[in-house]
Amino acid sequence: MIGDDRRARLIGAMAEARLDMLLVYGNAWQCDYLRYATDFGIIEGQALALVRNDGHITLYLDSPLEVDRAELDCPTAEVIHATDLIAEVDAVLDRLRNYRIGAAPQRLLPRRIAARAKVLNISDQTTFVDRLLMDKMESEVAAIRRAATIADEGYRVFMNAARSGRPDYELIAESEAFFRANGVDDNFQIIGVGGVEVRGMTPPSGKRLKRGDLVTTELTPCVDGYYAQICRTLVVGEPSAEQRSAHALFRESMEAGIAVVRDGIVAADIARAENDVFRKHGLGEYTTNKYTRVRGHGMGLFADSKPHLLEDVTTRIDAGMTLIVHPNTYHPAVGYLVLGDAVIVTRDGCEVLTKTPRELFSVPG
Amino acid sequence: MRRGLMEWNPQELPLEVLDARIARLRVRMKSAGLGAFIIYTNLVRPSAVTYLTGFTPYWSEGLLLVPMTGRLAFATALSNRVADWIRSTNPVSDVISTPRPGVLLGERLAKDDSVKRVGILELDALPAELSDDLAAAAPTIRWLDGSAQFAMVRRDIDPAEQQILMRSDAIAVAALDQVNTATTSDAGTLAGLIERHARLAGAEEAYIAVAPNLAADRRLTRVSKPIQLADRFAVRASIAYKGAWLRRTRTFARDHRVARADAWFEGVIRGIEAGKPISGQLAAYVEALSDATLEFWMVESCIGSYPLSVIASSRMSGRDAPIEDGFFVLTIGLLLHGGHWIGTRPLTLNNRSS
Numbered sequence: 001m002i003g004d005d006r007r008a009r010l011i012g013a014m015a016e017a018r019l020d021m022l023l024v025y026g027n028a029w030q031c032d033y034l035r036y037a038t039d040f041g042i043i044e045g046q047a048l049a050l051v052r053n054d055g056h057i058t059l060y061l062d063s064p065l066e067v068d069r070a071e072l073d074c075p076t077a078e079v080i081h082a083t084d085l086i087a088e089v090d091a092v093l094d095r096l097r098n099y100r101i102g103a104a105p106q107r108l109l110p111r112r113i114a115a116r117a118k119v120l121n122i123s124d125q126t127t128f129v130d131r132l133l134m135d136k137m138e139s140e141v142a143a144i145r146r147a148a149t150i151a152d153e154g155y156r157v158f159m160n161a162a163r164s165g166r167p168d169y170e171l172i173a174e175s176e177a178f179f180r181a182n183g184v185d186d187n188f189q190i191i192g193v194g195g196v197e198v199r200g201m202t203p204p205s206g207k208r209l210k211r212g213d214l215v216t217t218e219l220t221p222c223v224d225g226y227y228a229q230i231c232r233t234l235v236v237g238e239p240s241a242e243q244r245s246a247h248a249l250f251r252e253s254m255e256a257g258i259a260v261v262r263d264g265i266v267a268a269d270i271a272r273a274e275n276d277v278f279r280k281h282g283l284g285e286y287t288t289n290k291y292t293r294v295r296g297h298g299m300g301l302f303a304d305s306k307p308h309l310l311e312d313v314t315t316r317i318d319a320g321m322t323l324i325v326h327p328n329t330y331h332p333a334v335g336y337l338v339l340g341d342a343v344i345v346t347r348d349g350c351e352v353l354t355k356t357p358r359e360l361f362s363v364p365g
Numbered sequence: 366m367r368r369g370l371m372e373w374n375p376q377e378l379p380l381e382v383l384d385a386r387i388a389r390l391r392v393r394m395k396s397a398g399l400g401a402f403i404i405y406t407n408l409v410r411p412s413a414v415t416y417l418t419g420f421t422p423y424w425s426e427g428l429l430l431v432p433m434t435g436r437l438a439f440a441t442a443l444s445n446r447v448a449d450w451i452r453s454t455n456p457v458s459d460v461i462s463t464p465r466p467g468v469l470l471g472e473r474l475a476k477d478d479s480v481k482r483v484g485i486l487e488l489d490a491l492p493a494e495l496s497d498d499l500a501a502a503a504p505t506i507r508w509l510d511g512s513a514q515f516a517m518v519r520r521d522i523d524p525a526e527q528q529i530l531m532r533s534d535a536i537a538v539a540a541l542d543q544v545n546t547a548t549t550s551d552a553g554t555l556a557g558l559i560e561r562h563a564r565l566a567g568a569e570e571a572y573i574a575v576a577p578n579l580a581a582d583r584r585l586t587r588v589s590k591p592i593q594l595a596d597r598f599a600v601r602a603s604i605a606y607k608g609a610w611l612r613r614t615r616t617f618a619r620d621h622r623v624a625r626a627d628a629w630f631e632g633v634i635r636g637i638e639a640g641k642p643i644s645g646q647l648a649a650y651v652e653a654l655s656d657a658t659l660e661f662w663m664v665e666s667c668i669g670s671y672p673l674s675v676i677a678s679s680r681m682s683g684r685d686a687p688i689e690d691g692f693f694v695l696t697i698g699l700l701l702h703g704g705h706w707i708g709t710r711p712l713t714l715n716n717r718s719s
Contacts, residue, residue, distance in 0.1 A: 027409040029366070029424065043572055043587065044603075045671065046409065046490070064663065064675060065574070068584035083681060086489045107494035114493030169370040170565055176368070177561030180573070180589050181554045189368045190423070200446035203371040203423040205453070206567075293444045303366070 002139040002224055003039035003074075007055060009132060010037060014053050017128055020099035022051040023089075024129070025108050032301035033104045033129055035225045040074050041185060042066060048089045048110075049077075050096075060089050086110045093120045104129040133300055134307065136320050140226060141344055144299060144322050147228035148342045148353035150184055150221050155230055155356050162215055162363045164236050168193050169204035171215075179221055188220035188227060188303035198335040199291070201328075211237040211365035216338040218328070220303045227303040229324040230354045231340030237365025246331040247360035250339040253277035253327035254358070257295065257309075261343055261350040263319040267307040271295040274327040275311060283331070292329035299324055299342060321345045322353075367408055367423040369569040369605075373454040377532075377607060378419050382525040383457050386417055386518070390431060393514040400480035402431040402511055403470065403499070405491055410670035413486050413515060414439075415608035416526075420455035421569065428466040428495060429458065430473065432480075438473065440466035467495040471502025484511025487669055516668045522692050526609060527713075530692060533606040534711050536566045537613040540602050546617050552577045552592040555600065563604055570610075572603040576707065579616065583660070583698055583705035597623065599707045603673075610672035612665070612694050614709035622656070622701050629654050630697065630708040637695070639714035642685040643677060647697065660698040660705065664712075666691060690714045 014022060026034025027046045035041055038049045038059050045063030057077040061067050062085040070079045082088040090113050093101070102125030103109055103117070113120070136144070154175050161174035168191050179187050190201035193213050201216055209215060213236045220229040233250075235243055257274035274295045275287040286292065298305030299322045307315035309325065317323075326340025339358060343350040394402050406414035407426040414429045415421045418437065427441030439458040442465075443451065451460045463469045474480050483503075485491055488510035499508070522530075540563040549555050556573040563571040574585035578595035585601050597618035604611060616623050633650050637643065643664060651659040663678040673694060677684055696709040 027407070029407050029409055029426070041587075044409070064678065064680065065585070069574075069586045072582075072584055072586050081680070083675070107492060109493045110489055111491040111493055111496040112489035114496070167370075169567065172368050173561050173564030176564055177557040180557035180560050181551075182557075183553075183590050185587055185589050186366075187368065188366050188424075199449070200444075202447055202450040203368055205372040205450070206370055289445070291446070293446065 002143060005137050005139045006036055006039070009137065010051065011053060011055050013128065013132060014051070014102070017102065017125070018100060019102045019125065020053050021096065021101045022125065023093070023101055023103040023122060024049050024051070025105065025110070030105065030108055030302070032133055032305065035301045036129065036133060038074055038077055039225070040070050040077070041225055043069075046085060048085060050092070060085055086112050089113065090116070093122070097121050102128060130306055133302070133305060134298060134321055135318060136300065136322055140300070141320065141322065143224040143226035144228050144342070144344070145353055147221050147223040147226050148230070150179070150182060150223060151219055151228050151230040151342070152354055152356045153182070154179060154184075154219055154221055155232055158217060158219060159234055159361055159363060162209060162234060162236065164209055164211055164365050166209050167204070168207050168209070172204055175219065183223055184221040186222040188218070188229075190218055192216040192336050194335060196332070196335045199330055200336055201338070209236050212240070214243065214335055214337060216336055218326075218338060218340070222303075225301050227299055227301070228322070228342045228353060229299055229303070229340060230342065230356060231324070231326045231328055231338040232356060232361065233337050233339060234361035234363055236363055239360050239362055242333045244360060246334045246337055247339070249277065249281055249283070249331070250327055250337055251358050254325055254339050254341065257325040257327065258341065258343060258350060258352065261317065261323065261325065261345055263317065263345060263347045265317050267309050267313040267315045267317060268311045270317070270323075270325060271309045271311045271313070274325070278327070286329045286331065295327055296323055296325040296340065298322065317345055319345050319347050367421060367570050369564050369571065370567045371421065371423060371454060371569055373419045373456060374607070377529060378525050380456055382523055383417065383419060385523070387431065387437065387457065389518045390417065390515065391433060393518055394431070394433065394484060397484065397511070397514050399482050399484040399509065399511065399514070400433060400477070401474060402484045402486070404429045404431070404486045405495065405670065411608065412610070412667050412672050413670045416519065418455045418457050419608070420451060420458070421608045426492070428470055430470045438470065440469045442466060465498055467498025468502050471499040474506055475503040480506065482507045482509055484509050484514060486515050487512050512669055519668050520691060527692070529607050529609040530611060530711070533604050533609050533611050534613070536563050536568050536606055537602045537604040537611065539566060540571070540604070541600060541613055541615050544600060544615070544617055546619060550594055552588040552594050552598070553590050555594065556588045559600065559602055563602065568604050568606055569608065570605040574601040574603070575599070576705070579706070580704035583707060585614070585707070596620070597704050601709060605672065610667065611711050612673070612696070612709045614696060614707050616706045616708065620703060622703065623706060626654065626657065626699060626701055626706045627708065630710065633697070634695065634710050634712055637712060637714065639690045640687050643688050644679065644684050651699070654699070656702040658700040660700050662698070663696040664688060665694040665696070688714065
């Protein structure tokens with residue numbers, strides 16, 4: 001079981017770090033630290049969990065609905081309904097002052113607890129957990145493979161739903177229904193519809209597809225807690241010559257990025273390879289943060305995991321890491337365009353997980 | 366993350382409604398001696414910022430600064446490329462993209478000599494980094510918990526919110542109407558069907574939970590895999606439309622006792638009165654339903670940053686306190702011959718009558 005694998009690894013790492021306990025915080029947005037430690041995928045409310053170095057887990061939840069779910073999903077954890085979550089956990093921590101307690105992610109810890117960290121003998125161990133999140137075990141990679149397979153299938157559902165006149169949110173409704181019926185608990189997905197006026201992707205806003213529109217999406221289904229992403233662009237009707245040319249540039253960039261992925265490089269190497277293609281074509285400006293956020297990122301228990309692929313990020317890339325390489329940005333001739341594939345880093349290169357053809361797709365206009 | 370329809374429609378949520386809500390908060394701020402008010406938001410705790418601005422973050426987080434006068438300022442870690450989208454759904458704030466919202470708003474407050482005390486909604490729960498940044502950037506300001514002031518502002522529901530809640534409810538009802546006990550046997554497919562219907566109808570979010578066998582277990586859980594549905598099962602649809610959340614839970618079965626309980630629950634919703642303890646009222650109603658035992662009840666409402674918070678329940682202390690006027694979501698669990706029965710419905714209490 002993947003949860004058992006994680007727990008064993010976490011307990012081993014805690015022993016090495018000489019930690020008696022780990023305090024983790026989680027909510028449906030920043031869910032990865034909590035999921036790693038407890039195997040609970042929280043939806044509503046907030047959670048704090050205490051993991052002891054003997055493997056005992058106490059999960060404190062403020063939503064009674066989530067308590068029911070946690071009891072079913074995490075039968076080995078001690079689940080406590082804490083109506084006043086922060087005060088109740090603060091009181092528990094007060095009684096544990098003689099223990100060495102690590103916490104993650106420090107920046108999201110509730111103020112009341114973080115402000116007393118020194119008194120409570122709590123140290124920031126975010127980096128410690130980040131390393132565990134980035135370096136995947138076999139069972140974790142297997143879950144990401146399953147998520148990547150269903151990302152390909154989900155994109156087909158999305159593409160089949162796209163046609164002129166349909167509002168953007170209906171495309172997402174169709175892919176969500178497919179996901180719910182096929183083992184996907186959650187999905188990170190944003191969308192862009194239009195032409196040169198579109199500067200990025202957002203949640204759907206009711207925009208109706210029309211002939212000539214680029215429809216971009218970043219689709220990130222979650223299987224057993226693990227997210228895998230695919231980015232593709234389609235055109236309503238036949239693509240124009242400019243759209244084809246722009247897409248070819250993005251494909252060249254993504255493939256240049258994927259080509260340098262291997263054990264031992266740093267995140268910046270991948271971003272630089274992608275951006276060099278834009279610079280070669282005189283479009284280097286569009287690789288800056290005015291037009292784009294990142295050139296890819298990690299994948300795992302969080303849809304937008306570390307490391308971020310940027311030219312100033314020096315995180316070492318190790319075999320076993322899972323990444324999305326996506327040169328998504330604005331193109332001055334056609335608007336915002338996306339293309340990205342999920343990969344697993346290997347000793348000599350990488351294995352591409354998503355199999356959807358790297359085409360500029362076309363749907364009936 | 367939120368991935369359903371997210372847009373501001375001025376017909377549904379007129380600017381003057383938002384202005385009136387902000388004005389109500391400012392009255393409370395003034396009476397509490399607060400020079401400004403700060404509200405944290407993320408997709409789990411969006412509701413206070415949504416109430417004042419119309420905006421819900423689909424991802425990431427932000428801080429809303431409500432000064433005593435002038436425009437609101439929304440500082441967010443969401444990237445600059447989505448700032449235009451944020452502005453399109455948040456007509457009352459200046460929008461600033463910054464990796465450190467706490468630093469930005471702290472510096473702004475520090476420059477204003479008139480601000481000495483600032484209220485923060487749910488102060489204890491503010492994330493540590495934002496709290497540290499605010500305190501470091503504005504070291505002389507006194508930060509106070511403003512949750513009680515905000516809860517008073519939220520006590521009354523304006524007609525715009527009522528209309529949006531009715532739309533959420535209509536989506537939930539129509540989505541649950543998709544369930545056909547004669548043809549549905551798999552919980553995963555059922556969850557997908559209900560969610561699809563809700564999202565096609567414009568839901569901003571839909572959380573579908575299922576208790577697949579009420580003869581064995583009343584707990585509802587997220588389902589996305591094939592699970593056989595028993596003769597009696599329950600489905601909960603938690604639906605958001607334009608930031609307004611509510612839930613409906615319905616028990617489905619082939620035996621007539623469930624239909625009888627459904628009708629009974631309708632009567633309960635019509636009959637519950639404000640100003641009286643809900644526990645006593647429910648006990649009296651259950652006596653009228655033969656073969657039934659009240660297992661639990663829960664009342665939820667939107668009073669702070671959570672879309673719905675439990676304000677009273679059979680598991681909480683102080684459960685005998687009366688419920689006052691307002692909009693609530695009532696969940697009741699019964700032990701009914703042959704297994705459990707669960708129902709959730711919206712409950713509006715107004716002038717001591719529902």
